[in-house]
Amino acid sequence: MADRVPADLHVHTALSPCGSEGMRPAEILLTAEQRGIRVLGIVDHSTAQNGWAVAEAAHAFELRVFVGLEIESAEGVHLLALFDDARAGMDMDAVVAAHLPSLRNRPDLFGEQLLLDEWGEVVGTDERLLAAATDLSVEEIAGMTAARGGMSIPAHIDRTVNGLLPLLGFVPPALQVEAFEVSRHMTRSEARARWPELAERPLVTGSDAHYLDDIGAAYTWISAELAEAPTGAREWGQRLAREMTRSGD
Amino acid sequence: MTVAQAAERLGLSVHAADGAIDSAITGAVVSDLLSYVMANGKRGNMWVTIQTHSNLVAVAALGGLSAIVIAGGFEPADDTVARAEEEGIPLLASADAAYTVAGKLWEIGVR
Numbered sequence A: 001m002a003d004r005v006p007a008d009l010h011v012h013t014a015l016s017p018c019g020s021e022g023m024r025p026a027e028i029l030l031t032a033e034q035r036g037i038r039v040l041g042i043v044d045h046s047t048a049q050n051g052w053a054v055a056e057a058a059h060a061f062e063l064r065v066f067v068g069l070e071i072e073s074a075e076g077v078h079l080l081a082l083f084d085d086a087r088a089g090m091d092m093d094a095v096v097a098a099h100l101p102s103l104r105n106r107p108d109l110f111g112e113q114l115l116l117d118e119w120g121e122v123v124g125t126d127e128r129l130l131a132a133a134t135d136l137s138v139e140e141i142a143g144m145t146a147a148r149g150g151m152s153i154p155a156h157i158d159r160t161v162n163g164l165l166p167l168l169g170f171v172p173p174a175l176q177v178e179a180f181e182v183s184r185h186m187t188r189s190e191a192r193a194r195w196p197e198l199a200e201r202p203l204v205t206g207s208d209a210h211y212l213d214d215i216g217a218a219y220t221w222i223s224a225e226l227a228e229a230p231t232g233a234r235e236w237g238q239r240l241a242r243e244m245t246r247s248g249d
Numbered sequence B: 001m002t003v004a005q006a007a008e009r010l011g012l013s014v015h016a017a018d019g020a021i022d023s024a025i026t027g028a029v030v031s032d033l034l035s036y037v038m039a040n041g042k043r044g045n046m047w048v049t050i051q052t053h054s055n056l057v058a059v060a061a062l063g064g065l066s067a068i069v070i071a072g073g074f075e076p077a078d079d080t081v082a083r084a085e086e087e088g089i090p091l092l093a094s095a096d097a098a099y100t101v102a103g104k105l106w107e108i109g110v111r
Helices: A025-034 A051-060 A086-097 A138-147 A164-168 A188-194 A224-228 A233-244 B003-010 B034-040 B055-063 B078-087 B098-107
Strands: A004-011 A039-045 A064-072 A078-083 A114-116 A122-125 A151-154 A180-182 A203-205 A220-223 B013-016 B027-030 B045-049 B067-070 B091-093
Touching (some): A004 A025, A004 A078, A039 A051, A051 A064, A051 A086, A064 A086, A078 A138, A086 A138, A138 A151, A164 B034, A188 A203, A203 A233, A220 A233, A224 A233, B003 B067, B003 B098, B013 B078, B027 B098, B034 B055, B045 B055, B045 B098, B055 B078
Parallel strands (some): A039 A064, A180 A203, B045 B067
Antiparallel strands (some): A114 A122
């Protein structure tokens, strides 16, 4: 398997209300590296603010990091929007911020939302309710992500809570995304057996880790060549799609 | 009870396929999970939801539903209106919450 390496494109930080306070840059990167993960996607609900801290800290590791957000559409569907760097991620962050309801987080109900620096120090908290739906459709979110050079991956499409297939019944014909993520509760072949329309779709799996111990709990084998490919996120996602179409587990 | 009669009694606005609103209603289904309606919607049911995505129309057509009612004051998306027109699925809307729409349908005898 030397020519294949594991990628986990769905990892949260302590900025996600449901994320553990232990999800800090060095700890995330150390855990991922120890588990052999070579490509990491860092997302928080509705924001990319901690992505730069992880990307900065990643210079000391043998890991490629995509910075992104997990965005909830008006339909309740979660999509990962992943970018090359924090600048592109923060551009999308600003777009999403303008489409969130103006509600404040209740840490006692949802959890703390910690803003971190690259050393893992708490530099503030986000007061907004990040675990909320935007008023954007799935197609609009994917379009805005593509326009900023990012890749879109609907998250845990099998889950009744915030998953594309239960919420929307089937993949909308006009939706343009690079791949689809199956949750760690199901294998990709099980997903293809249950939803025949997934037969020809590029599927990945990710851990959706909110705790350090969950990092790499699910991952996708990709080619070592792709892991290192010096392309932008969108093109990287398209190459990922070619590798993942009809690939098993 | 036809879709037209229910629309009139509940004051629903008609956004698409008003040529198809004379079909009979056999009951109603209330859900925002489209997969649930694919599995449990019955032919002739009126579907009350706050979703506005164009996938609604395909799900309604697949199950032979009599109409879609978008509740809660949400506006149907433009492509949803276009698809509903194409498929001949009446697309209605109400400023009332889904709970209220369902209650009113029950009151006028849609059971």
